[in-house]
Amino acid sequence: MKLYHVVALVAGLVLASLLPLILPKYYTFIFAVTMCFAIYALGYSIILGRTGLLSFGHALYLGVAAYTVAFLMRPEMGAFRIFSMELLLIIAIGTSALVGLGVGAICIRYTRIFFGLINLGFVMLWHSLLLKLYYVTGGTDGLPIYIPSLFGVTFSHEIFRTFIFYYYVLGIFAITTYIMWRIYNSPLGLALKAIRENSVRAEFVGIPIGRYRLAAYVISAIYAGIGGALWAPLNGHVSPDVSTWLTSGDVVLMNILGGMYTFTGPIVGAFIFYNLKVQIMHFTTYWSFILGISAIIFVLLFPGGVMGWVSKVMPKLVKKSYRQKA
């Protein structure tokens, strides 16, 4: 990590921790939610931006984690009800990792469109299960999510949503971001890039592409899980439509918008995407129109995404690697 990275990081953290004091309550809440999606998007970028696999079903892991949390909080759990956020987080990570391992093991045998569509298949299967298993999942109702305790302390719903949980999420966001940074700059990170650039050659220089793709997949699943587990109590409710192929499209858009070949891209993308959504939905119901237009514009004009476009070195690299190899 170079000096300006450190400076930027510290400055960012300080600014972020000041936000709740200056922002109106609602926006503290919004930013907390945004960070959850940022974690989700960052995790997704390792499978899309790094390994070059487009999954159209990662909302599956968001849903798995969110429902895990909801399920553990159900009154039906009786004595086993869990309200400790830390514990919930760990269990949610566990479940999403397990599901990721199982589903991933099947999915990584494919690339390109097939990879995207088999993921789509899984997320839709999960979705229709959520709808059908009414007594476990609450069907279309979904499940309510109660206020968890943070390090054993329970807060009122207002303090929780519009103040304290923001810092909790911020902390986890910082940690997960740092971990991902390490991964990106590790030999594994390079190997994954190599696989993205040329899987055949990667295999011929001795990189077992299958195992590494699976690794990347599971990592992304875990990040999605963390995002989902944090988002659930913020929103206070979870319903089957967290996990559809359409919601899976959102995270792809976040990555493209921000720039999927840059590290900060997905995070920036998540911030732009979600806040744009919140603002636009404020004055028009034609949100998906604007979303669609911007998707097209970005694909055609800024394939590098915001960050790819902003940074000086990247655009070349990005331009190189998004073109279809003849």
Add this chain to the structure above:
Amino acid sequence: MSEKASRRDFVKTAAAGIVGFGLGAGVGYGASQMMAPPPGVARTVTVTQTAAAKPPKGVPKEPIKIGIASWFTGPSTMVGEACLGGAQFAADEINKAGGILGRKIEVLKRDIGTPDVTVEAVRRYVLEDKVDLMAGDTGGSNANAIVPHIEQLKTPFFFQCSTTVKEVEELNPNPLYVFRTGEQNLAEPNVAAQIIAREFPNATKIAGINPDYVYGREAMMYSMMALNKLAPNMKSVLETWPALNATDFSSHITAVLAAKPDVVITACWGGDFVTLAKQATAYGLFKETNVVSILGAMALNSLTKDIVPPGVWMLHRDYYFMAPAPNLYPLNKWFVTEYRKRTNKYPEFDVMQVFSGIFAYKQAIERVYAATGSYPENDEICRAIQNSQVVSPAGHRVITSDGQFINALPYGKTMHHADYPIAILDPKTVGFIQPETVYNPKSLPPVLQYPLGTGMKYSDWIATW
């Protein structure tokens, strides 16, 4: 029409309504309520006088914000538009009359979708837009999701017809901020059962085509539960569950036809009912058997003659634009005419419900202000709405202590009439199911409670029939 005229009309028709509804709507409840003056109207008049003068003191200057949370995208958009239409209509009328204690009303709309999206929409209304009240038809799933949050956010929400048995009995048994201007979803299956029992005494085989989510499933479940009591000889032979917003019902229809039922119950609504009805006509469902539509009426303005044949039994929740009969109940006549002027549509029950909900809100504020002389907080307003009454185009409404607007439920058999582009209910068949046979007694004011036992689960209550 000019401001003055409209105001006078509204007052006159409303006043006339009190006489009218007795004959026309015939909502059955105690004479005590009959005697009570129609507060809505009385207040309208007083405001009319004060409106011109300076606004009363202690009243905030800024307008009252009403947030409509319903579908403005997707196949159910018509529902959101109906709710918005009703709110806009009420707002315009009230603003013309000088607003609520001089506060003008401003209507916001926000799209909802799935439960979690809806929760967010509601929270945003309160936290960011600082709305004073919310209203909207959200569907059962969303209602179940947001009800706890509404109580947390301490802002009144007027549901139209979205409140499931689960919500009433488990999620929010003692609501303060939640109001149900329409009846609880549990009422309709019950009504359907009563209609079937009454109109098809000889039927034995019942089938269902219901949307595959909590509402559809509850609808079928409680219909059969009630039927088992009213007509034990009737059995459910086949229950099909098309997905919500399905486009192709042919397989479901065929399956049902194969079961040769005497009566088919369907709770499909909105666009679903339109598609279903069209395909049902083609597959001869309406010819082969009798259809009872629990919620098809929601798509009122889409039910053209080529889609809905004569002879389909339809429930209209708590309001049908021809019942209470406009000629007998001028308020309704005025309501329908005005609404058609505004939108060129016939008012669906959602329109009427939002409309009357807002008037109940207005009236509560004015009553508290008149009593205390200070502008009421949300909780005071809500308490004032509970156990009050309001005059609505559908007749006189009693509001229970748990925020339920008590209605008689109109139903009838469709017919085609030259004057109407849509299939209407045959006046000769229109009837009302009385509240005391519809609601969970717990939600009825004492005079209507039957049996007198309270705190009884709906299913238990049916079991007592």
Add this chain to the structure above:
Amino acid sequence: MDTSTAVIIILNGLFYAFSLFLISIGLNMLYGLMRILNIAHGGLYAIGAFSTWALMNAATKAGYPIYVLWLCIPAGAFVVGLIGFFLEPTLFRRLYKLREEYSLLATFGLMLVFDDVLRMIFGGSPLSANQLYNWVGVETILGNAYPMYNFVIYVFAASVALGLWAFFYRTKMGRILRGTAQDREMSTCLGVNASILYTQTFFLTIFIVGLGGAIYLPATSAYSGMGFEPIVLSFAVMIIGGLGSLKGALVAASIIGLVRAFGIALIPELELAVVFLILIITLIFRPRGLFGKKFTREEK
């Protein structure tokens, strides 16, 4: 269940299947030729339905005779073609060069745009124009009433299938298309002008899907968001049937349609889930689909 019902159920299954076939065959060709998974296909299907509704509505208001309404169907498809006429040079031609993720995303965006634009124009309420549906009328088949209009659709879909078969196996362009679907380099080997080929295929596919939307309108209804479910199921069809396989698309569509129809009749509980189960199982045991070709190392 008795045979007569079974027959009706099979017919219904096909009714549903053909709509998927008409969409997925276009997806299949586009992907086979230019490696674009055109999600916006669902939107084009919707546009076909809506524009046909608008035309029929106008025609009925103007009191034109019934055969004019029949003309509305190809006219509706023509509108879709017109839209393609503007989109192909402005958007799709640029996508050919991009990687799949990007083209996929662009078409996804386009799908969202289509859906909202339709809502802006036609509003949210479902629109139905069933003059033709009623005109064709109802006959009894083995004692059950059945809408004859469905047979119009069967005939139409069958003729499309036949036409495409002739096109694929009897014309040069068709052979090239099949070839390229199997092996991208082939088109260049045969020294065909790719861009012209692309444009022609593009129009062919969107015209088919437009016709699909148009011809199904009288039997169903047009409403905002109608494009999403069929497009997802068409993905399933495309994968199950195998890329670049006409037969595959037809068979897979029929499987899904029939499984669904019988599922509803026999086990009403399961409906959508089964489709995706079939998709996943197919991909696990036969990645290339029923009639697709084997992957090369590059594709793995």
Add this chain to the structure above:
Amino acid sequence: MGIQSDAKIGEKILQTEGLKKYFGEVRAVDHVDLEVSEGEILSIIGPNGSGKTTLLNLISNMIEPDAGRIFFYGRDVTKWPPSRLAKMGLVRSFQIVNLFDGLSVLDNMRAAVTSKLGRTSKPFTSLDRDKEVTRTSIELLELFKLSDKAETLAGDVPHGDRKVLDVALCFALNPKLILLDEPTSGVSTSEKRPVMQRIEEAVRKGGVTAVIVEHDMDIVFGYSDRIIAMHEGKILAEGKPQEIRENEEVRKVVTGGL
């Protein structure tokens, strides 16, 4: 096969048994029995479509054979995935340059080196801090005269250098046996010899065995210890450069009037 034969194979670094690959009617490789002994430079020549490249593809398991087996140091590696072969020391270069175009030349090299050192699976250690990897990569780039382009993207460097890099990647894996598919094709005539010299140097120094498919006969006769001439998927002739040069058949079908 019996024990003795196993032992016999041991002396050979690579051996194929009845290797066969048909593409429809085309007999690309038709029951080829090939033996490569340690430390030699073996060239495979033949007209286009004689199955040279297919043979390499089969040995490196780029494609699966219809029949036949491949032994590497006496072990049956017919079904081994390329990554495992690479770890074992059987590596190849590609006729059509095959690089990580989006990565810098250095990163191309580092990818190979980390893989060689078995460190690619390390998720948290910093690659830049790994001195060994960087040093080795730089050294290799210097050996192949690419160090000045280390920072540019592999996709942007001139074709000659790309070809060299392609070969260099193989040496980064310090292989036992290296299969070079037309290492000098597309390299400017002036560059050809330097490239081959680097390869020969590497082979002689590092005790590597090389199997080279090449069209340029000067190169072939200049650098090979042994030559195999292929025709229609079969081995036509085999021997020292001199013998091959004088072989009538070969002259007819392969080298032309040389």
